[in-house]
Amino acid sequence: MDEKQFTPVNTYEYQALAKSKLPKMIYDYYASGADDQYTLEDNMAGFRRIRLRPRVLVDISVQDISTTLLGISSSFPLIIAPAAMQKMAHPQGEIAVARSAAKNKVIMTLSSLSTYSLEEVAESSPTGPKWFQLYIYKDRLVTRKLVERAEKAGYKALVLTVDAQRLGRREADIHNKFTLPQHLTFGNFKNWTASDDKIRTKKSQGSGIESYFATLMDPSVTWKDIAWLKTITKLPIILKGITTAEDAAKAVESGVAAIIVSNHGARQLDGMLATIDCVEEVVGAVRSLIPVFMDSGVRRGTDIIKALALGAQAVCVGRPILWGLAVSGEDGVDDVINLLRNEFHLGMGLVGCRSVNEIHRRMVKRQNDSCLGVSRSPKYDERLSQPIARL
Numbered sequence: 001m002d003e004k005q006f007t008p009v010n011t012y013e014y015q016a017l018a019k020s021k022l023p024k025m026i027y028d029y030y031a032s033g034a035d036d037q038y039t040l041e042d043n044m045a046g047f048r049r050i051r052l053r054p055r056v057l058v059d060i061s062v063q064d065i066s067t068t069l070l071g072i073s074s075s076f077p078l079i080i081a082p083a084a085m086q087k088m089a090h091p092q093g094e095i096a097v098a099r100s101a102a103k104n105k106v107i108m109t110l111s112s113l114s115t116y117s118l119e120e121v122a123e124s125s126p127t128g129p130k131w132f133q134l135y136i137y138k139d140r141l142v143t144r145k146l147v148e149r150a151e152k153a154g155y156k157a158l159v160l161t162v163d164a165q166r167l168g169r170r171e172a173d174i175h176n177k178f179t180l181p182q183h184l185t186f187g188n189f190k191n192w193t194a195s196d197d198k199i200r201t202k203k204s205q206g207s208g209i210e211s212y213f214a215t216l217m218d219p220s221v222t223w224k225d226i227a228w229l230k231t232i233t234k235l236p237i238i239l240k241g242i243t244t245a246e247d248a249a250k251a252v253e254s255g256v257a258a259i260i261v262s263n264h265g266a267r268q269l270d271g272m273l274a275t276i277d278c279v280e281e282v283v284g285a286v287r288s289l290i291p292v293f294m295d296s297g298v299r300r301g302t303d304i305i306k307a308l309a310l311g312a313q314a315v316c317v318g319r320p321i322l323w324g325l326a327v328s329g330e331d332g333v334d335d336v337i338n339l340l341r342n343e344f345h346l347g348m349g350l351v352g353c354r355s356v357n358e359i360h361r362r363m364v365k366r367q368n369d370s371c372l373g374v375s376r377s378p379k380y381d382e383r384l385s386q387p388i389a390r391l
C-alpha cells in the first residue's frame with residue numbers, strides 16, 4: 001500500500017509511521033530506553049495489567065471530559081511532556097507542538113533543551129498555557145537566567161526534573177554516536193557558554209548527549225536546591241520524576257505545587273517499576289495536599305482513565321507527540337491529541353462516567369500476569385512492525 005494512503009488510527013501506528021520517516025539516529029534517540037529496556041516495555045504492560053470495571057445503564061448522552069490543572073483549564077486530562085530537540089522531528093519542532101497544544105486546549109511543557117528558544121515558542125502561541133521544564137546546571141546562574149526568562153515570557157509553572165542527576169545509558173545512542181545534527185542548535189543557549197558545541201565535541205567517543213549532560217548538569221543537587229529554587233521564583237514548582245511514597249512526602253514538605261510520577265519514559269534507570277505501578281503509592285503519601293500527575297507509557301485513552309482511577313489528576317504524554325510531529329508536523333500533533341481525546345471520551349462513556357470527577361478507584365482492578373491468559377503483552381517491536389508491513 002502507498003504510504004500516503006495510510007492513516008494511522010492509534011499512537012502505535014503513528015510510531016510505526018514515524019519510524020519509517022525518521023533517520024535511524026533520530027528515531028532511536030526518541031524511541032529508546034535505558035539498558036535492556038525492560039522498564040520501557042513495562043511502562044505499557046503496566047497499563048495492560050490493570051483492567052476496567054465498567055458501570056452500565058448510566059445516561060452518558062451528555063459528557064464533560066474537561067478538567068482544571070493547577071488553575072488552568074484543559075480540554076481533557078492530558079499535558080504534553082517536555083521532550084528535547086524537537087526540530088529533529090520536524091522543522092517547526094516545538095513551535096508546531098505549542099500551536100497544536102494551544103488549539104487543542106492542553107498544557108504544553110517545553111524542555112529547556114528545546115531547539116527553538118523559550119521566547120520563540122511563547123510568542124508562537126500566546127494563548128496556549130505553557131510550563132517550562134528545568135534542569136539544575138552546575139553554574140547556578142544558567143538556571144537562574146532560564147527561570148527569569150521563563151517568567152518574563154509568561155510560562156505558568158516550572159517543571160523541575162529530579163530523576164536525571166546523570167543521564168541514563170541509552171545503548172542505541174552510543175552505537176549511533178548520537179549528536180545534535182549540525183544545522184540545529186539549542187534555542188535557549190545561543191549566546192551562552194553552555195553552548196550546543198559541547199554536544200558535538202565528543203562525538204567520536206559515543207553518545208553526545210551523555211557527555212553534554214555530564215559536563216553541564218549538577219549531579220550534587222539535593223532537596224536544598226528546591227528551597228533555593230523557591231527563593232528565585234514566584235512560579236509554582238512541579239517535581240518530575242518522583243516514584244516513591246518517601247520522596248512524595250518530602251516533596252510535599254518542600255512546598256512544591258505538584259508532583260509528576262515519572263520514570264522519564266524508562267530512559268533513566270532500567271529495572272524500575274512501571275510508573276502506573278507507582279501512582280497509588282505516591283497518591284497515598286501525598287494525602288490530597290497537592291495534585292499528582294503521571295507519565296511514561298500512556299498510549300491509549302483508556303490508559304488515562306486507569307491513571308485517574310488510581311488517583312492521578314492528569315497524564316503527561318511524551319513520545320506519541322513526537323511521532324505525530326515527525327509524521328506531519330502540527331497536523332500530526334493535532335491528530336495524536338485528538339485520537340487520545342476521542343479514545344478517552346469513548347472509554348469514559350463505556351465505563352459509565354459523565355465527568356472526570358466520576359472516575360474512581362473501583363473502576364479498575366489490578367490483575368496478576370498469571371490471571372491474564374497471556375503472561376506478557378505482545379512484544380513491543382512486533383506491534384510496531386504490523387502497520388509498517390501494511391504500508
Ligand SMILES: Cc1cc2nc3c(=O)[nH]c(=O)nc-3n(C[C@H](O)[C@H](O)[C@H](O)COP(=O)(O)O)c2cc1C
Pocket residue numbers: 029030031043081082083084111112113133161240262263264265266267295296297298316317318319320
Ligand atoms: C526524546 C525524548 C526527550 C526527552 N527530553 C526530556 C527533557 O528534556 N526533559 C525532561 O524532563 N524529560 C524529557 N523526556 C522525558 C519525558 O518528559 C517524559 O517523562 C517521557 O517521555 C514520558 O514517557 P512516554 O514517552 O512513554 O510518554 C524526554 C523523553 C523523550 C522520549
Ligand SMILES: CCCCCCC(=O)C(=O)O
Pocket residue numbers: 084113164199208209212213264267
Ligand atoms: C543533549 C542534552 C541531553 C538531552 C536530554 C533530554 C532528556 O531528558 C532525554 O531523556 O533525552
